[in-house]
Amino acid sequence: MRAKGFFISFEGIDGSGKSTQTKLLKDQLEALGHDVVLTREPGGSPGAEEIRALVLQGDPDRWSARTEILLFTAARRDHLERTIQPALDAGKIVICDRFADSTRMYQGLSRGDLRGAVDQLHSLMIGVEPDLTLLIDMDPVEGLSRALARNTDEERFEDFGESLQIAMRKGFLSLAQEFAARFAVVDGARSIDVVASDILAQTRRRLDAR
Ligand code: ADP
Ligand code: TYD
Numbered sequence: 001m002r003a004k005g006f007f008i009s010f011e012g013i014d015g016s017g018k019s020t021q022t023k024l025l026k027d028q029l030e031a032l033g034h035d036v037v038l039t040r041e042p043g044g045s046p047g048a049e050e051i052r053a054l055v056l057q058g059d060p061d062r063w064s065a066r067t068e069i070l071l072f073t074a075a076r077r078d079h080l081e082r083t084i085q086p087a088l089d090a091g092k093i094v095i096c097d098r099f100a101d102s103t104r105m106y107q108g109l110s111r112g113d114l115r116g117a118v119d120q121l122h123s124l125m126i127g128v129e130p131d132l133t134l135l136i137d138m139d140p141v142e143g144l145s146r147a148l149a150r151n152t153d154e155e156r157f158e159d160f161g162e163s164l165q166i167a168m169r170k171g172f173l174s175l176a177q178e179f180a181a182r183f184a185v186v187d188g189a190r191s192i193d194v195v196a197s198d199i200l201a202q203t204r205r206r207l208d209a210r
Contacts, residue, residue, distance in 0.1 A: 005088035009099035012136035015147030040097035045082040048075035056154035138188035140165035
């Protein structure tokens, strides 16, 4: 069932500025009078936040790619039922820091080609795509150095290193072509304010066109 609200996801490599920009977009849309829910994946509901700790902490080889597809999709199903869908049904704008495109990339491409399995499970268990996906594109080396400078204990994917970031950047750009109708690519190598105003302009254009 299509919702009344508007669903925006942010995608991009680690350190590209997603969490910075999701907060700024929320503030700007609220200033324009919109009702906005800001959430993130993995997580965004109590159960999904518990799964987040399982998938983001520990050794890089803690889970196989197939097991991760199940864990991320389980977290997403809970997040969708408890947070995203109720907000969309209430007519709100949902801004989500990562969504299914991250699984298409990180689990679908990082350790062999599992994209088909990701897509099958997605259509069986999730079946929802964002109305707008903002891809913040940037240099992988710079992104990784920004991400590691944060120094958190959620570094399982950062620990896969630069080659993963390079593959993810390329993969996200081709996903943007595959789903051209809902993607907007934003150059993340500019100042925070310039990126934010570009994102706001792209979002307002899509909101006005709906
Ligand atoms: P992500 O959520 O994509 O991993 P963050 O928003 O957490 O990225 O940003 C990673 C780091 O880079 C943070 O320390 C943030 O302050 C910084 N940062 C974000 N955007 C920019 C930018 N346009 N220029 C310089 N530094 C930035
Ligand atoms: P996130 O907290 O957005 O990290 P960052 O701020 O560094 O971009 O996401 C944590 C990690 O989880 C990130 O490295 C990508 C990974 N991830 C997947 O592998 N699959 C998924 O489906 C999602 C949502 C995230």
